[in-house]
Amino acid sequence: MPAQSKTKRPATLIPGDGIGPEIVKSAVDILEALGSPFEWDIQQGGLAAIEESRDPLPQATLDSIRRTRLALKGPLTTPVGGGFRSINVRLREEFGLYANLRPVRSMVPGGRFDEIDIVLVRENLGGLYVAFEHYIPIGEDPHAVAISTGVNTREGSRKIIEFAFDYALKNGRKKVTVVHKANVLKALTGIFLEVGHEVAKKYEGRVKMDDRIVDATAMQLVMNPWQFDVIVTTNLFGDILSDQLAGLVGGLGMAPGANIGPDAAIFEAVHGSAPDIAGKGIANPLALLLAVGLMLEHIDQPDLANRLRTAIDQVLREDGVRTPDLGGKASTGDFTQSIIRRLGG
Numbered sequence: 001m002p003a004q005s006k007t008k009r010p011a012t013l014i015p016g017d018g019i020g021p022e023i024v025k026s027a028v029d030i031l032e033a034l035g036s037p038f039e040w041d042i043q044q045g046g047l048a049a050i051e052e053s054r055d056p057l058p059q060a061t062l063d064s065i066r067r068t069r070l071a072l073k074g075p076l077t078t079p080v081g082g083g084f085r086s087i088n089v090r091l092r093e094e095f096g097l098y099a100n101l102r103p104v105r106s107m108v109p110g111g112r113f114d115e116i117d118i119v120l121v122r123e124n125l126g127g128l129y130v131a132f133e134h135y136i137p138i139g140e141d142p143h144a145v146a147i148s149t150g151v152n153t154r155e156g157s158r159k160i161i162e163f164a165f166d167y168a169l170k171n172g173r174k175k176v177t178v179v180h181k182a183n184v185l186k187a188l189t190g191i192f193l194e195v196g197h198e199v200a201k202k203y204e205g206r207v208k209m210d211d212r213i214v215d216a217t218a219m220q221l222v223m224n225p226w227q228f229d230v231i232v233t234t235n236l237f238g239d240i241l242s243d244q245l246a247g248l249v250g251g252l253g254m255a256p257g258a259n260i261g262p263d264a265a266i267f268e269a270v271h272g273s274a275p276d277i278a279g280k281g282i283a284n285p286l287a288l289l290l291a292v293g294l295m296l297e298h299i300d301q302p303d304l305a306n307r308l309r310t311a312i313d314q315v316l317r318e319d320g321v322r323t324p325d326l327g328g329k330a331s332t333g334d335f336t337q338s339i340i341r342r343l344g345g
Contacts, residue, residue: 008039009299012064012071017046018273019283020074026285026336027072027292033340034304037296041068045087046076046273057087062094071266072295074288075273088259091266092124097259098156099163100124101294102242102270104249107286107316108326113225113248119173120231120245121164122238124259126152127188129235150188152234157195163260164232165199168207175208176200179217179233179241192234218244246270253325256290258298267295281331284323286312289339311342 013028015021031038043061050056056078065071076087091097100122106114128150138144164176178196180189193211200209212220214237220227221241225248233241246255252271259266269287277283289312296305315321321338322328330338 009037009070010068011038011040011295012061012068012073013038013040013042014045014061014071014073014076015042015048016074016273017048017077018075018275018278020046020076020273022278022281022283022332023269023285023288024072024074026332027288029336030289030308030339030343031292033343034308037299037301037304038070038072045073047079050079056084057090065091065095065264065266069264070295070299071264072288072292073266073268075269075271077273077275089129092259092261095264095266096125096261097264097266098123098125098159099258099260100238100242101167101258101260102238102245102255103290103294104245104255106249107254107313108250108322109317111250116225116245116248118225118228118231118245118248119167119171120233120238120242121160121167122233122242123152123156123160123192123235125235126150126156127235127237129239150185150236152188152191154191154195157192158199161192161196161199161232164230165203165207165209168230169203173207173230175210175229176203177217177228177231178209178211179214179231179237180211181214181237183213189234196232214241217241221245221248242270250326253284253287253323254290255287256294258291258294260298265295265298267291267298281333282324283332284325285332285335286323286326307343311339314342315339 015024041064043064045061046056049058078084078087103119105117130151132149134147135143136145168176180193182190182193221244246252255270257268257270268291271287293305293308315338319338321330323330323335
């Protein structure tokens with residue numbers, strides 16, 4: 001067993017809904033075998049919180065994240081109806097989590113694509129997802145016309161593009177691709193592209209920059225994904241392309257996410273709560289474990305992150321232990337224990 005840190009880092013832990021508690025337990029158990037640097041403050045969110053406090057994002061949970069400035073969360077379900085806003089959007093806005101980091105890499109050999117290693121950086125607060133929307137009535141139809149206004153700012157574009165270039169520089173990446181639709185949305189994404197070229201000048205000679213139209217990017221990600229390294233784009237485009245990227249390496253079960261702002265960071269599995277398999281013991285914890293790796297890097301523990309990723313690769317590639325969604329027969333517990341054994345636990 002590795003030596004425990006003398007001082008542990010406070011962090012908020014949100015088990016979530018559906019398979020959330022199962023995969024969160026897996027992550028916590030594996031972290032303990034790794035010598036966890038975290039001291040958890042367990043809080044509720046989603047449907048579990050509705051039962052306790054009638055709010056899917058209770059004040060106690062927000063206060064905890066504000067105190068710890070760091071959170072790991074399972075999937076949270078926003079109730080349909082009742083006027084509840086998206087929990088994820090509320091968290092991003094509450095803590096100014098402007099950067100969404102979504103790395104993907106090939107982990108299970110023999111898929112349609114191999115040796116994929118791409119990082120998508122998505123602007124998290126602006127674009128069309130600000131949802132400034134309204135209807136215009138015509139005749140007897142009160143919803144005859146729907147209008148939505150997107151917002152991108154020069155400052156917001158610069159922050160996210162600089163984040164992408166800084167990430168590339170820190171992680172030995174060679175190129176950043178700025179993805180836009182400035183040929184049509186000349187103002188909304190034109191400002192993003194313009195700032196991209198401005199920022200790139202500061203990194204000249206260290207990180208290359210190119211730009212692509214979003215629809216061409218989507219096609220090229222299927223035809224030749226190996227040409228991409230780091231992609232940075234606006235909110236809506238990033239949401240779509242990040243799911244496409246996950247599809248190249250096996251689906252959302254392989255997709256971790258980090259939401260990073262100046263004062264807080266929240267790490268998560270990108271997939272939903274999968275209530276249809278909750279309690280069956282077959283959930284794949286991999287996306288959340290990869291998010292744990294991002295979380296460890298965020299607190300300057302890259303050695304622990306590398307040990308975790310190495311153990312995952314060994315279990316998948318050498319031991320052949322995989323959950324049913326990856327073509328195997330292992331339970332969540334089997335997969336967890338296999339990683340713990342690889343860590344020497």
